Amino acid sequence: MKVVTRFAPSPTGKLHIGGARTALFNFLFAKYHSGDFLVRIENTDKNRSTIENVNSIIDSLNWLNLNPSQKIIFQTENFQRHQSVAFELLDKGFAYKCYLTENELEKLRIESRKTGIPIRSPYRNKNSKKKHDNDFVIRLKMPSSGETTINDKVQGKVKINNQILDDMVLLRKDKTPTYMLASVVDDYIMGISHIIRGDDHFNNAFRQIQIIKYLNWPIPEYTHIPLIHGQDGAKLSKRHGAKNLIEYKEMGFDPIALKNYLLLLGYSFNSEKIYNFNEDIFKFELKKINKSPSRFDEIKLINVNSNFLKKADLSYLVTKIVKDKNLKNKKLITNLSYFLPELVKRYKLLNEIESDLNWMSDEFIINKEENPIELKNKNNLKKISEVYQVLSTCDWELNNIKTSINKYIKDNNLMMKDVAPLIRLATTGKFNTPDIFNILYILGKENCLNRLKNCL
Incomplete structure (x- = not known):
């Protein structure tokens, strides 16, 4: 199968x-x-x-x-088939026309709630007739004795007494099908072998399976999760x-x-x-x-x-970001590929890349009016100015950048924590980024000097 x-x-x-x-x-x-x-x-x-x-x-x-x-199916496409099945059940004596008014039906519902006995329409007798022959619903005639058993792959073997099953509506008065009918007919048309759905539909299965049995259709395997x-x-x-x-x-x-x-x-x-x-x-x-x-x-x-x-594979993430963010700039995509392995260690969600894409772009520059307080402090600005002078004469290789900044720190009796956060803030606008030396090297000399100068 x-x-x-x-x-x-x-x-x-x-x-x-x-x-x-x-x-x-x-x-x-x-x-x-x-x-x-x-x-x-x-x-x-x-x-x-x-x-x-x-x-x-x-x-x-x-x-x-x-x-x-296959192509997605819309249930309304099969309305005519749903209707024909309802009338087929009617012709075979497995369904009947019910002429109950809404008031009459409500009285039966109240009585059913009191007694615990399911609604049985007085029109269940197929000989019942009424003059206005279009003002009816079609109800399934449930078996009034015996048991129905379903061997569910999750719920196990479950039996119910058929007497508790109500005669559910198949076609409404406007002759549109109910879910209970349409779902069964569509499953048959589509050749569904296994029904896997929520267990809130488990009770429906005992009612819908009666349609399948009446028409001698193959019974699918049920799994109600x-x-x-x-x-x-x-x-x-x-x-x-x-x-x-x-x-x-x-x-x-x-x-x-x-x-x-x-x-x-x-x-x-x-x-x-x-x-x-x-x-x-x-x-x-x-x-x-x-x-x-x-x-x-x-x-x-x-x-x-x-x-x-x-x-995750780096190429998968880069491709996804490029597509989702509609990135076109080749330099930005190159920078992204370089920094992403380190960045994703910090992320919980990939959307966090947004703020990092900003500083990876050549167009990034800090708005002076929005400068964080650290970049308004005179002593900090003095350090940034001195770092600018040091880097402006640096031959732009990774080791040279490290050596130049380390020498500046040593010559001025400073520590890395006194300088690196300021460089990071001035060049990226962030306090937490990958290694600052790698950032300086990859962004390029002209780019970094412009960002430092802009803070002064």
Whole structure:
């Protein structure tokens, strides 16, 4: 059997951490089994679905490099098929027309809550008729006896009594399909072999499987994964710092690091290694999915990202920065390549490169009006002036720069800590940078002298 998985987000919102993890699990399982990973946008909720959310979901998946094997499918494209299946179930006696008004339905809901018995419409009897034959919904006729068993790869073997299943709506009065019907029909059309989704859908599986059985369709393998919680044990929400994926991108998180952290949320694997899931062979096994909810920790996510930056291939990081920051200047890109190995040791997020790109550029110069207080002190300015004179006569080689400054420090009974921070501040505008001698050498003599002179 060919493995075919799907990720089916609803564009009633943007893609968040939980959905991204579900997409990753589906992607990894299909990839390891040389199968297909498909994406379906479940846009049947016309009132709440937006194009903005659709684009955001697609952009998020592209950023994570979780690209489907085939063209993205939109659920609304299959409306006619959804409707035909509903009427097929009706014709075969597995569904019925229900004419309940909203007031009548609400009375049944109140009664159901009191008794614990699911709603059974009086129109369940197929002989029930009404004059206005268009004012109806189509409900699935659930089995009224026996049990339904699902062998879930995470939840285990679970049985329920069919008497607790309500006759769910398949088609609304306007003849648009409900999620419960559309999802099943689309999975069948797409040939989905394995359904991997959050365990908040587990109850739906016992209802949706009845459609599959009535139509003699192949039953997919079910894997319902526990939800992600916040540090307080409650379901993850915005108050836990949860953001949509585009926000994490804008903050400077790397997609490779983020995917490794997502895998940590509910999957047992060697977390010491950083995997590139699009290139590495990763043996993703459903039996290694944890049965308990995981807890999202943004501090740990930042640590994973920081660890990734320290281990990442330099060419990958340079290429990413050049693309993200739209760098064109060859000298700046050369400087970036030289300093980045040292800089990433200090970074938690790659966006921190922004302030360092400033001083790496030949155009950088400190605004006198915004000079830090250290560069307004007369004694400090005197030292900068003297360093300027020393370096102006220096033959611009790394060892010569070091020798010249060390001689100046010795001749004036100073220490390196009295001089180096001032040179660093005057040439970069920062207190914390890579080795100052390397900076002076790489930036070049004319560039450095101009920056020093500008402070005077």
